[in-house]
Amino acid sequence: MTITVISHPGLVLLVAAALLAVTRGGLRALIALGAPLAAVAFAWAMPEGIHWRTEFLGVETAPFAVDKLSRLFALIFALMTFAGALFALNQERRVELAAAFFYAGSAIGVALAGDLVTVFVFWETMAIGSTLVLWSAATPAAYRASMRYLMVHLFGGMLLFAGVAGQVAQTGSAAFGVIQLDGLHGWFILAAFLVNAAAWPLSAWLPDAYPEASWSGMVFLSAFTTKTAVYVLLRGFPGAELLVYVGLAMVFYGIIYALLENDMRRILAYSIVNQVGFMITGIGIGTEMALNGAAAHAFTHILYKALLLMSAGSVLLVTGRRKCTDLGGLYHSMPLTTTCGIIGALAISSFPLTSGFVSKSMISQAAGDGHLLTVWLLLAAASAGVFLHAGIKFPWFVFFQKDSGLRPPDPPWNMRAAMLFVAALCIGLGIGYQPLYALLPYPVDYRPYGGYHVVAQLQLLLFSGLAFFAMLGWLKRTLTITLDTDWIYRVLFTRLALDASRATRRGLAASERLGAAAGRALAAPLRALLGTQGLFARTWAVGTMGLGMLLMLLALLLAYYVA
Amino acid sequence: MIWRLFLAVLTLSVLAQLFIDAHPHFAFERLFGFNALYGFLACAALIVVAKALGVLLKRRDDYYRD
Numbered sequence: 001m002t003i004t005v006i007s008h009p010g011l012v013l014l015v016a017a018a019l020l021a022v023t024r025g026g027l028r029a030l031i032a033l034g035a036p037l038a039a040v041a042f043a044w045a046m047p048e049g050i051h052w053r054t055e056f057l058g059v060e061t062a063p064f065a066v067d068k069l070s071r072l073f074a075l076i077f078a079l080m081t082f083a084g085a086l087f088a089l090n091q092e093r094r095v096e097l098a099a100a101f102f103y104a105g106s107a108i109g110v111a112l113a114g115d116l117v118t119v120f121v122f123w124e125t126m127a128i129g130s131t132l133v134l135w136s137a138a139t140p141a142a143y144r145a146s147m148r149y150l151m152v153h154l155f156g157g158m159l160l161f162a163g164v165a166g167q168v169a170q171t172g173s174a175a176f177g178v179i180q181l182d183g184l185h186g187w188f189i190l191a192a193f194l195v196n197a198a199a200w201p202l203s204a205w206l207p208d209a210y211p212e213a214s215w216s217g218m219v220f221l222s223a224f225t226t227k228t229a230v231y232v233l234l235r236g237f238p239g240a241e242l243l244v245y246v247g248l249a250m251v252f253y254g255i256i257y258a259l260l261e262n263d264m265r266r267i268l269a270y271s272i273v274n275q276v277g278f279m280i281t282g283i284g285i286g287t288e289m290a291l292n293g294a295a296a297h298a299f300t301h302i303l304y305k306a307l308l309l310m311s312a313g314s315v316l317l318v319t320g321r322r323k324c325t326d327l328g329g330l331y332h333s334m335p336l337t338t339t340c341g342i343i344g345a346l347a348i349s350s351f352p353l354t355s356g357f358v359s360k361s362m363i364s365q366a367a368g369d370g371h372l373l374t375v376w377l378l379l380a381a382a383s384a385g386v387f388l389h390a391g392i393k394f395p396w397f398v399f400f401q402k403d404s405g406l407r408p409p410d411p412p413w414n415m416r417a418a419m420l421f422v423a424a425l426c427i428g429l430g431i432g433y434q435p436l437y438a439l440l441p442y443p444v445d446y447r448p449y450g451g452y453h454v455v456a457q458l459q460l461l462l463f464s465g466l467a468f469f470a471m472l473g474w475l476k477r478t479l480t481i482t483l484d485t486d487w488i489y490r491v492l493f494t495r496l497a498l499d500a501s502r503a504t505r506r507g508l509a510a511s512e513r514l515g516a517a518a519g520r521a522l523a524a525p526l527r528a529l530l531g532t533q534g535l536f537a538r539t540w541a542v543g544t545m546g547l548g549m550l551l552m553l554l555a556l557l558l559a560y561y562v563a
Numbered sequence: 564m565i566w567r568l569f570l571a572v573l574t575l576s577v578l579a580q581l582f583i584d585a586h587p588h589f590a591f592e593r594l595f596g597f598n599a600l601y602g603f604l605a606c607a608a609l610i611v612v613a614k615a616l617g618v619l620l621k622r623r624d625d626y627y628r629d
Contacts (some may be wrong), residue, residue, distance in 0.1 A: 370587030467606035
């Protein structure tokens with residue numbers, strides 16, 4: 001048993017996180033690149049089955065359980081950690097990489113958890129790890145955003161705790177399988193998962209917090225939290241119809257907010273919500289094709305989103321600017337970053353020959369197979385919309401449009417190498433998709449490159465491009481943000497709290513005045529009774545007092561008999 | 564120049580539909596240029612909706628000075 005426990009890919013990264021915090025120089029680089037590669041190898045080689053059973057508070061737990069679905073996610077999380085570590089190697093704030101490894105190791109811990117107690121534990125350590133990644137940006141804005149982020153995720157953790165406790169009490173088992181929505185606990189668990197998936201209206205934490213991370217931090221943040229949520233939804237709630245509507249809402253919310261956005265990394269943050277929406281729609285459809293599509297899309301999405309954020313992170317590092325209004329024309333001096341950004345943009349748009357095409361088309365196919373006409377039409381419209389908001393908008397406003405006059409060079413070698421590595425995977429998986437299909441949870445009977453698929457997708461995307469350039473005037477960037485649901489807790493709740501405190505202060509002042517008035521009114525009668533010449537302060541004869549005592553004793557006696 | 568090239572690619576993508584045998588899920592997908600028209604209209608609609616929502620929800624980007 002001990003041998004297999006040591007080969008838990010998440011544990012490898014957690015140990016590496018501790019080592020990264022105390023090492024420097026070449027040794028540190030060796031651990032940063034070696035540990036994720038070891039984790040990839042372990043995730044690849046680990047046999048299916050439950051490798052570790054234990055007991056916690058009388059509940060049977062299985063912290064290391066492997067099947068095809070958990071292997072797929074453990075593998076991509078480990079691979080992503082490698083690419084991210086390579087990219088972040090020259091990050092000066094050394095705590096960030098350690099935090100990112102802690103975060104990534106926890107995400108793999110969720111993916112390999114055979115029971116809900118283990119899921120909960122790693123769910124919380126993930127929240128801590130990601131908050132530390134945000135902190136290491138070390139700006140006041142990042143700190144404030146991280147506190148809001150932490151509140152949302154601790155709230156989600158509370159929902160999960162309540163749900164898991166209910167599930168264990170109800171069924172007597174913490175095993176993590178399909179969860180029934182027949183009681184409050186099931187809904188609690190679903191709600192907790194949806195908080196981390198950034199499902200609308202619980203989505204605003206993502207575009208609020210992630211873009212405040214450092215140039216390398218957001219690359220890690222984009223990969224783990226939402227995709228772990230996709231994983232647990234795949235396992236816990238496949239075919240839950242509600243998820244179709246939640247997913248479609250996310251898809252369009254992401255597009256529309258990204259179209260309005262000016263900050264290049266917030267555009268990409270909204271497009272994470274958009275892409276996770278496709279996956280959640282697939283989980284809601286719930287057929288084998290749809291679930292395969294959702295899982296495959298999570299895998300490819302992690303890579304191309306990382307690529308997009310690496311190119312955005314490179315721009316941020318060399319220019320120090322984030323806003324589209326301040327950028328433009330960077331292709332002159334950053335050819336490699338531009339090319340990699342475009343490859344990421346094509347992949348997220350599901351262009352044929354890129355990884356996004358072979359995964360997303362499975363979800364549409366599943367909607368068509370099920371004759372879900374409305375869902376199919378909305379997914380097709382959304383596919384066109386992805387090209388609009390991420391596929392063209394991001395590269396156009398950052399690397400082309402007007403010439404901002406900036407001529408920064410491409411970033412250092414390790415960042416270029418990381419981008420090339422991930423770009424190669426994005427194209428490689430688009431052409432040689434069979435290894436990915438072989439990893440999916442269900443057998444795949446699907447050919448992505450049917451002539452009809454390719455032509456239909458090309459028409460959809462190219463005419464989306466036509467719409468972009470034809471309506472470019474309407475898309476002109478302005479120095480604005482767009483109010484999102486976080487307005488409710490950032491502004492409305494603050495206002496309500498301030499109003500409440502003002503009301504309390506007013507109430508206190510009023511009661512003080514009332515007390516003073518009452519005191520004044522009572523002063524005269526009280527003086528009459530208790531003053532130096534008052535009723536009780538006068539001298540009384542001994543006989544009168546004796547009579548008083550007698551009467552009191554008599555009253556006591558009477559009371560005794562009556563009772 | 565780039566515009567002409569782009570228009571040529573657009574035309575090609577529509578014409579290509581004539582040379583493949585479609586086996587779509589829904590009958591309307593057989594319509595000539597359906598995906599092209601649908602993609603364009605969907606995007607135009609998304610831009611219009613975004614623009615309208617922007618009127619209501621856009622704020623200066625220093626709105627949250629908390």
